[in-house]
Amino acid sequence: MKYIASCSFGKDSLAMLIKIKELGLPLDEVIYCDIRFDDTSLSGETPEMAKFIPKAEKILKEKFNIEVKRITSKWTFKDHFYRVKQRGNRIGDNYGFPYVVGSWCNSRLKIEPIRDYLKSIKEPVIQYVGIAYDEPVRYERLNHKTHIAPLYDLKITESEAMELCRKYDLLSPIYETSFRGGCWFCCKQSLKQLKWLYEKHPELWKKT
Template identity: 45%
Template sequence: MKKIASCSFGKDSLAAIIVSEENGVHIDEAVYCRIMFDNEISAEPPEHEAFIHEVAIPKLEEEYGIKTTIVQAGETYCERFFTQYQRGGKIGQIYGFPMRRGAWCNSHLKLRPIAEWKRNAGDYITIVGIAADETERIERKTVQGKMLPLVEHGINEAQAFEICKKRGLLSPAYSKGRTRLGCWFCHNQRIAELRRLRKEYPELWEKLMKLDEVSHCRFTQRATVHDFEKRFSEEDRQITLFDYFG
């Protein structure tokens, strides 16, 4: 049976591939679900996007003989954001930002294209990058019947980080203090990541601000993007005053 790795190109999914290969288990294929913000901008932090296509995909094929299949929805985040409801009490209203529960971004941009790919994938077993110290994820029913190489070999997140680093397969996105990678516009990310986005990629932050102006749903359950903008601006002013009087 084929062995196919579900790969985000984060430290855990890549470490799972490396550990499998170095312990005699060959991965037949890596599958990456690419999400696009619009027709030109990826959902990945820019440095991670470059790493995926310029470093990781070529290296997996050259060093391990693993080809990567890119699965992608037929629509972008912005296209679904501006899609109007065709039925129910919201007819004519745009989707706007996803709700925390039953988020359309997950169903439309990830689950559906993966389900379509699965229909023609044949029989296979999935290799998943979950570290040995991620106990909550290990206990979920969704991992039953899947191979967890890092768990099998007792490799925790810190060790997965070092494995990727030594093999030249650690995304530069981690060098900025990130411990997790994900869509830069995700409504579930930590406030620290939103602050980082605003500081490091003001052009992306501005795009999120523009969407915020027309969405009927708050960006998070309790706050809009403009609420965060106000908070971060006030924090910047406090830091400036502290430096001045310090």
């Protein structure tokens, strides 16, 4: 049996890693999936988050002896954006902007590469996921035979997860400098967040 944790470097997944180590729970690997925007290998992370991730990796290694494995799809967001649909009702259309619910970018650029990686492991896998106690709907949707949510089980809320990360200098600056996590080119962002991108990162704004 292998125990693998998914880490987005957000507060919940980092707090989960802290608790796993504090409690001595089994942990074989930590994986992180980076979505790329285009062939220049430009990350989907905001520059603030992209800068924070190596710092967090260093702290995880030094304080918890955790190494994070990076996984990336062979496709970029732009590859899929312009890809022509070969199946379904809209054959011949481009994939284009993802739907608000069931976005192709999440499934094709994140879930699929993670799934492929997990499939390549020959042993049964138990996955840790960072679901806080105030996310009961996400928790209910989990397959409890293959997934564990330590924060939820320990009744740790999102604000407590934030405090836990702060204690170890593992709190991403996005919680102070931005209004949301996720890709900077996401078409599901609020106007407020888009304005933030326009003002803080005009070079990225021009690419969207």
